[in-house]
Amino acid sequence: MNKQQVKRVLISTVIAISGGALAQDDVHWGYSGHQGPEHWGELAPEFSLCTSGKNQSPINISATTKGQLPTLALNYQASGNEIINNGHTIQVNYAPGSYLDIAGHQFELKQFHFHSPSENTLRGKSFPLEAHFVHADSKGNLAVVALMFEQGKENQELAKAWSQLPQEAGQKVRLATPISGLNMLPSKHDYYRFNGSLTTPPCSEGVRWIVLKNAVSASKQQISDFSSLMKLPNNRPVQGINARLIVE
Template sequence: MNNTLRAAAIFVITVLPDYAMASHWSYEGAESPEHWSETGPENQLCKSGMNQSPVNIDATVKAHITPLKASYMDSPVTLLNNGHTIQAGFAPDAKDTLIVDGAPYQLEQLHFHAPSENTIHGKHYAMEMHLVHKNAQGEIAVVAVMFETGEANSELDKLWRNMPAKADESFGLRQKIDVNKLLPKELSHYRFSGSLTTPPCSEGVRWLVMKHPVMLSEQQLHQFTAVMHHDNNRPVQPLHGRVVVE
């Protein structure tokens, strides 16, 4: 493994423990989402939080949203099967950034949920990708991209060809990933304040949910769900008076 891939692997394991390597929770049985708050004192927000994610996006408020500016480069990644999802981690020195209201956020990792976690007008999509970013103050912004079944996604295929089949397995890709090709061409989106969708369910997360879906094939969807063995989406959470803007 070259130095860049090694750095990415270390980054995934050591820097992202809260939302990448959490353990002792599940999407099924006694440790399923309704019981996450019982799996440890650090997970109490999963039950008591008032700004939890995901949500159903239905009624929205029109606002003058500053357009997103994405600057994603072709980047090497390390793929990780953490038992809850397939995650692609980016090296700390990667230049993949997102400008939100004039502030830069660095892309740290992306991962997948099937079916989608957020819903739009009550609709679940086949799969949802989360691109997790962090700014210099440690604040998190998540870009959510919905996937519908249709044509195969060539950029997704680069990840899927090397998908670790077992929990805790990782693999450093030598072929670089163009994140731009995993995004819709038009970046119009919904915004709301929420949380991580996995324990510890930390709040204060800025959510940016793309309005336009991208495609993956039925075979690509099946490959992911076969590795996960079960759905890996948290149910939608109450808004508690929050406003979704567009």
């Protein structure tokens, strides 16, 4: 890898974690045509896992293995305080100090962002909206908690963010009312657990995925506010399960 490639990998990794604010300046990718998901692996050498990876996300969750999964240990503050339109999604950045604990291992909540329709599917069922709560440990290992939304009554927590939706790609807005990630989640935290990847280039693997079984609601208007802002669906198609186990 030459110096330029190293720089590109670093930038891409930062993009993946921060959600893509720099993507426009680096390798262009999107959700349709020549820059669409089926071409991501060809767009840049550092995106090759998007094609060759064997533990890619999202997936359709169907055959599962019963396991003794621990209760989801979330210690979240109400400190989602900044909202960004990065051209690929809407992302709420979180202030430091909120954690997910997996078997005694701490992952800090960095941000959450949205996909419409959902990326993961549950026994073939797609949802109109999916949120990804992205966490990183001190070494940069990632854990994502995925939350499905069904169309129904207005989501009050989402409304705080949606009232300040940045309309232009590249726009960043300070939220008047901090958002509680915890208040957005359902009261029951039962989940599916499996290994996967980032669902955007560079499709890096080794991501711990936790998909909540219970959906929450968002209104028809809230869903369409997001999808019309994105203009195109921003969901990567489901990927092969290969040798993976999905534990529930």
